[in-house]
Amino acid sequence: MIKRYCAALLLSAVAWLQQDVQAGAIDDAVRRGVLKVGTTPTYVPFEMTDKQGRIVGFEIDLLTVMSQAMGVELELVSVPYTELVPGLLARKFDMIGSGMTVTQERNLKLNFSDSFIVVGQTVLLHPSLVGKVTSVEDLDDPHYRIATTEGTTGEAAARRFLGAARLSRFATPEEGVRHVVDGKADAFIHDAPYNLIALSRAENSALFLLEQPFTFEPLAFGLKKGDFDSLNWINHFLNQVAQDGTYDRLHDKWFKDTDWLTEID
Structure with a gap:
């Protein structure tokens, strides 16, 4: 009886650990109903604060469309730029969306999605x-x-x-x-x-x-190491919005039009 009980307990623990390992940022966000994204709103025109105190910008619009595709709310967690990677590793948010350049040094600590734009x-x-x-x-x-x-x-x-x-x-x-x-x-x-x-x-x-x-600097979304399911979902999302015209519409809004400048604090 004791052996059967211990075996059942062990199997339950293994199943729980497997579920925890397999769950990624996207799965967590869908289960929670909220996608939490760490950002530093000082990078015009990617993420910045308007006169009403809202965080807006090209990357923020991409994240908004992303969260809508997931069927969840978007929650922006504003932190200083130097606290983005520590904050992600400490699970303060699900991913980084803050105009972050993919570098070899950062890639040792994070996984990155496909690039959504290249700057220099x-x-x-x-x-x-x-x-x-x-x-x-x-x-x-x-x-x-x-x-x-x-x-x-x-x-x-x-x-x-x-x-x-x-x-x-x-x-x-x-x-x-x-x-x-x-x-x-x-x-x-x-x-x-x-x-x-x-x-x-x-x-x-x-x-x-x-x-x-x-x-040459590709910008991408940052996730915790090993979260390949989330990377797969985000990369397919980026490909989809590139093909259906959403990306071009948002890009033109922030990089060709300048009307939004009057609303920035």
């Missing part, structure tokens, strides 16, 4: 450098002060390509741009979409943009 790093220059600096290589000099955003691939690219320059890190890209505008830095390194839109703002209009990206 560009340079915003102080107007005094127009004609003096024509490429990122020109900035690799101790004379120049380079602003970056902490924890981003812009910071990593600056360290890689501009090791001789004086680098400063800021919590948000807005702070980095402001330092260039105020003449406290000579250049700001960040993703091309953000720099293009930053340049369109009146307060930054005097800056000069080196438009040619000097890195």
